[in-house]
Amino acid sequence: MSNPLLEVIAANRAGTCIAMPSICSAQPDVILASALLAAEKGQTLLLEATSNQVNQDGGYTGMKPADFVGYVKGICAKAGLSETALILGGDHLGPQVWRSMPADQAMAKAKELMKAYVQAGFTKIHLDCSEGCAGEDAQVGDDLSAGRAAELAAVCEEYAPDASKLNYIVGTEVPPPGGAREEDEGHGIEPTPPARASATLQMHFEKFDELGLQAAKARICGLVVQPGVEFSPFHIDHLPAGDGKALRAALDPFKNVVFEAHSTDYQFDSTFPRLATMGFAIQKVGPALTFAYRQAIYALDQVLDWLEGESRTSPKISQVLEAEMLAEPKYWRSHYQGSGQELRLLRHFSYADRVRYYWPQEKVQSALTAVFASLANHTIPETLLLQLFASQVVDRARALQRHGFGIEKALVLAQIQLALEPYYFERVEAPQLEEAL
Numbered sequence: 001m002s003n004p005l006l007e008v009i010a011a012n013r014a015g016t017c018i019a020m021p022s023i024c025s026a027q028p029d030v031i032l033a034s035a036l037l038a039a040e041k042g043q044t045l046l047l048e049a050t051s052n053q054v055n056q057d058g059g060y061t062g063m064k065p066a067d068f069v070g071y072v073k074g075i076c077a078k079a080g081l082s083e084t085a086l087i088l089g090g091d092h093l094g095p096q097v098w099r100s101m102p103a104d105q106a107m108a109k110a111k112e113l114m115k116a117y118v119q120a121g122f123t124k125i126h127l128d129c130s131e132g133c134a135g136e137d138a139q140v141g142d143d144l145s146a147g148r149a150a151e152l153a154a155v156c157e158e159y160a161p162d163a164s165k166l167n168y169i170v171g172t173e174v175p176p177p178g179g180a181r182e183e184d185e186g187h188g189i190e191p192t193p194p195a196r197a198s199a200t201l202q203m204h205f206e207k208f209d210e211l212g213l214q215a216a217k218a219r220i221c222g223l224v225v226q227p228g229v230e231f232s233p234f235h236i237d238h239l240p241a242g243d244g245k246a247l248r249a250a251l252d253p254f255k256n257v258v259f260e261a262h263s264t265d266y267q268f269d270s271t272f273p274r275l276a277t278m279g280f281a282i283q284k285v286g287p288a289l290t291f292a293y294r295q296a297i298y299a300l301d302q303v304l305d306w307l308e309g310e311s312r313t314s315p316k317i318s319q320v321l322e323a324e325m326l327a328e329p330k331y332w333r334s335h336y337q338g339s340g341q342e343l344r345l346l347r348h349f350s351y352a353d354r355v356r357y358y359w360p361q362e363k364v365q366s367a368l369t370a371v372f373a374s375l376a377n378h379t380i381p382e383t384l385l386l387q388l389f390a391s392q393v394v395d396r397a398r399a400l401q402r403h404g405f406g407i408e409k410a411l412v413l414a415q416i417q418l419a420l421e422p423y424y425f426e427r428v429e430a431p432q433l434e435e436a437l
Contacts, residue, residue, distance in 0.1 A: 005087055009221055013251075019275065023048065029413060033413040069088060100133075123166055129152070153208065154213060169223070189230045198253070238271065245278075283423060285423065290355075292416045300375060301316055304371055312374075315370065
């Protein structure tokens with residue numbers, strides 16, 4: 001059976017301008033919108049869960065790996081996306097969740113994590129041991145990180161139902177799970193030096209060899225490096241100018257390996273094909289899609305305000321979320337700084353989109369249900385929709401209604417799809433690309 005991910009990787013290495021978007025989100029409407037778009041385009045959907053979201057203890061979603069697989073497949077079935085068009089990936093898999101523990105204990109937990117992921121059917125595995133455990137530096141060097149990654153790969157090889165289907169992503173130069181950097185804004189992000197990329201990849205190959213993992217080593221297909229794209233709460237670092245040829249050349253000695261770009265959220269549309277020509281055949285996105293979800297929900301909340309005015313009885317979504325975020329600040333407090341008003345804006349409108357952690361809360365879900373129920377009782381004037389949604393979103397929503405969605409749900413899905421659409425840029429074959437350049 002063919003592997004769509006490896007097909008994209010092979011084409012990219014051959015010089016074709018092509019990449020596969022990787023959706024990293026557990027939000028159900030993000031998954032549904034992504035599955036619908038992939039089905040519409042006849043594309044494979046690569047969907048990933050992080051070790052913070054989903055792990056053997058439940059993660060912050062409350063789901064174990066097997067739970068997540070069933071959850072995703074159920075949504076994809078509703079979207080009409082075949083299981084054969086779905087690839088499930090595990091992102092930042094390693095001791096990161098348990099890094100407050102001594103290394104031996106954290107690695108024991110990480111090994112349980114790997115076993116649970118591969119047994120559940122995840123096949124794209126990002127081995128991330130870059131963060132130190134108790135008593136270690138915050139970021140450990142390639143030697144230690146790659147050695148631990150090899151140990152975890154050995155677990156995957158042992159417990160996967162079919163190890164030949166596994167694909168490994170490695171790399172120590174990664175942003176934190178959840179995206180967004182915390183340092184001062186506006187200083188730019190340094191792209192990974194080519195020599196460092198080569199050294200990191202070579203170190204992983206050596207550590208796999210030391211453990212006798214020759215078959216697993218052949219399944220290393222991606223290296224996470226920094227092309228110079230990132231975002232912070234109120235700032236976006238856009239891809240720097242340049243063709244990236246020197247960085248791409250670092251891959252030349254390594255057959256069938258490409259780069260994976262993290263935190264590509266909020267980039268210009270032209271960035272995604274540029275990244276592909278630089279060797280970034282896997283392009284991850286997450287917060288930008290939940291940001292779009294929140295945009296749509298807040299806009300619908302305003303629609304209801306206009307329709308019902310002072311007679312409105314359902315609670316305002318933003319007010320319910322604000323109360324929940326203040327009552328349980330653990331998901332945003334360490335990520336945001338500023339005055340009271342600045343923090344209030346950050347809680348709701350940051351590029352980091354930490355509000356995404358609060359949508360599953362019972363009170364928030366109850367408020368959402370009430371708002372959608374109220375909207376379903378109204379005929380919404382087109383002119384009101386166009387006041388609060390871009391015309392492209394409204395047009396896409398009308399098209400989505402053919403799937404049986406009400407206009408309210410369709411608008412949410414359309415807003416998300418508009419953010420994801422640029423990742424599906426037109427493929428340019430190698431000869432045509434040479435002529436263009």
